[in-house]
Amino acid sequence: MIADFESHRRYLIGVAYRMLGTVAEAEDVVQEAYIRTRDAEAVAHPRAFLTRVVTRMSLDVLKSAHRQRMTYVGPWLPEPLHDISDFTGARTEEGLADDVSIGLLYALERLSPLERAAFMLHDVFGVGFADIAATLERSEAACRQLAARGRKAVRRDEAPPVRFQVTPDDERAFLQAFLEASLSGDVRALEALLTRDVTLHSDGGGKVSAALNVLEGRDRVLKFMVGIYQKFRQHTVVRVEFVRANGALSVLSHHTDGTCDLLTVETSDGRAKAIYFVRNPDKLKRFQDPYG
Numbered sequence: 615m616i617a618d619f620e621s622h623r624r625y626l627i628g629v630a631y632r633m634l635g636t637v638a639e640a641e642d643v644v645q646e647a648y649i650r651t652r653d654a655e656a657v658a659h660p661r662a663f664l665t666r667v668v669t670r671m672s673l674d675v676l677k678s679a680h681r682q683r684m685t686y687v688g689p690w691l692p693e694p695l696h697d698i699s700d701f702t703g704a705r706t707e708e709g710l711a712d713d714v715s716i717g718l719l720y721a722l723e724r725l726s727p728l729e730r731a732a733f734m735l736h737d738v739f740g741v742g743f744a745d746i747a748a749t750l751e752r753s754e755a756a757c758r759q760l761a762a763r764g765r766k767a768v769r770r771d772e773a774p775p776v777r778f779q780v781t782p783d784d785e786r787a788f789l790q791a792f793l794e795a796s797l798s799g800d801v802r803a804l805e806a807l808l809t810r811d812v813t814l815h816s817d818g819g820g821k822v823s824a825a826l827n828v829l830e831g832r833d834r835v836l837k838f839m840v841g842i843y844q845k846f847r848q849h850t851v852v853r854v855e856f857v858r859a860n861g862a863l864s865v866l867s868h869h870t871d872g873t874c875d876l877l878t879v880e881t882s883d884g885r886a887k888a889i890y891f892v893r894n895p896d897k898l899k900r901f902q903d904p905y906g
Contacts, residue, residue, distance in 0.1 A: 618660065619648055619651070619652065619660075619664070622660065622661055622664050623644060623648075625661065626644045626647065626664055626665070626668045627640050627641060627644050628714075629665055629668050629669060629672070629734075629735075629739065630643045630644055630668050630671075630672050631695070631714070632713065632714065632719070632722070632734050632738060633669065633672035633673070633676060633730060633731065633734060634672055634675060634676060634679065635692035635693065635719050635722070635723070636692065636693040636897070637693050637695065637900070638693070639675055639679070640672075643668060643671045643672055643675060644668060646671060647664065647667045647668050647671060650667065651663075651664065651667060662741075662745060665735070665739070665741065665745075665749070666745070666748065666749045669731055669735065669749050669750075670749065672731070673727050673728070673731060676727045676730070677727055680727070683723070686819065686820075687818070687819060687820030687826070688816065688817060688818055688819070688820070688824055688825065688826045688827070689815045689816065689817055689825075689827070689828050690723065690817060691716065691720060691815055691817035691890055691892050691894075691897070692716055692719040692720060692860075692897075693892075693897040694716065694859040694860055694864075694876055694878070694892055694897065694898070694901070695714060695859060695860050696857065696858075696859060696900045696901060713738045714860050714861060715860050715861060715862065715880070716859075716860050716862070716878050716880075716890045716892075717880045717888055717890070718768065719860075720815065720890070721767070721768040721769070722734070722764075722768060724767050724768070725763075725764050725767055725768070728750055728752070728760050729760045729761075729763050729764040729767070730764060731746075731749070731750060731760075732746055732750065732757050732760035732761040732764060733760070733761050733764025733765055733768070734764075735749070736757075736761045737761065737764075737765060743757050743758055743761075746761075785863045786856060786863060788807070788879075788881070788884075789856065789863060789864075789865055789879065791803070791807065792804070792807055792879065792886065793854070793865060795807060796839045796840060796843040797843050797847070799840050799843070799844050801836060801840060804836060804839060804840065805832065805836055806885075807885055807886055808832045808835060808836065808885055808886050809832065809882055809883070809885045809886065809887050810831070810832050811830070811831065811832075811887075812830075812831070812832055812835050812885075812886055812887055812888065812889065813828055813829065813830050813835070813887075813888050813889070814828070814829040814834075814835045814838060814839075814888075814889040814890075814891070815828050815888070815889070815890050815891065816829075816891040816893065817890075817891065817892050817893060817894050817897070818893040818894055819893075819894030819896060819897070821894055821895055821896070822873060822875075822893050822894070822895065823846075823893075824891065824893050824894075825838065825891075835889065839889075847867065850869045850870050850871070851867045851868065851869055851870075852868050852869065852870055853867075853868040854866070854867050854868075855868075857876075857901070859876055859878060859901075860878070862878050862879075862880075864876050864877060864878040864879075865877040865878075866901055872902075873893075873895055873898075874895075874898055874901055874902060875891055875892060875893040875898070876890075876891070876892045876893075876898060876901060877889070877890070877891055878890045878892075
């Protein structure tokens with residue numbers, strides 16, 4: 615019996631969350647892993663053993679999830695984390711925020727389940743390829759290739775967009791300027807805050823209004839941002855607050871109908887490179903205002 619399962623729970627949820635991209639599924643997988651292993655005989659390395667169990671279970675869930683996401687209405691974005699401190703377990707605490715960023719988790723969706731597992735276990739958690747091979751039931755050479763393909767697909771070898779390589783005050787100032795330019799319809803000011811190849815991803819899940827396709831390029835994103843703020847958000851938003859989600863300072867907007875949405879921006883050279891709008895209420899339950 616693994617008597618200290620609880621001491622590994624948050625780490626295991628971190629593994630499952632990076633595999634699946636949703637908190638609820640990650641928690642369900644870890645709870646099921648607890649049920650399956652609570653009567654198991656003692657093992658020499660419980661964390662490694664439990665990582666293997668949770669990864670295999672996550673792979674099963676992920677295969678089903680991929681089929682469901684094929685019919686998802688509009689772009690699919692990961693469920694945001696309200697507080698990343700609940701999901702420790704990467705090799706360093708400093709790297710944890712980058713390891714759960716919305717952008718990286720979105721990029722992981724391009725991988726096959728096995729590529730995702732190999733990449734995540736090796737590059738995020740520092741698991742050796744011998745253990746990965748045992749987990750995935752593949753040869754070490756095959757696992758190295760899986761991890762390499764995963765690394766290439768998410769462009770980890772290139773300089774990726776970052777949330778902000780600035781102080782928290784500058785981070786807040788950027789988002790404030792971004793919001794003010796959008797709300798006022800100041801096209802020149804907003805244009806100066808966007809890269810030429812900026813992308814916008816809006817996830818409503820068919821439950822609330824959202825862009826049905828990823829918007830690419832400054833002109834398209836500019837028109838969308840100005841249009842949506844001028845036509846809708848100015849009249850429906852009752853309160854805006856800054857919160858930390860997946861390691862990034864983000865904008866949480868509360869609406870008159872009780873819904874909310876979360877805006878996260880990733881930057882490159884001081885400009886918005888990728889914009890993520892999570893609007894699906896199923897993914898924002900942890901952000902809902904109980905008094906709104």
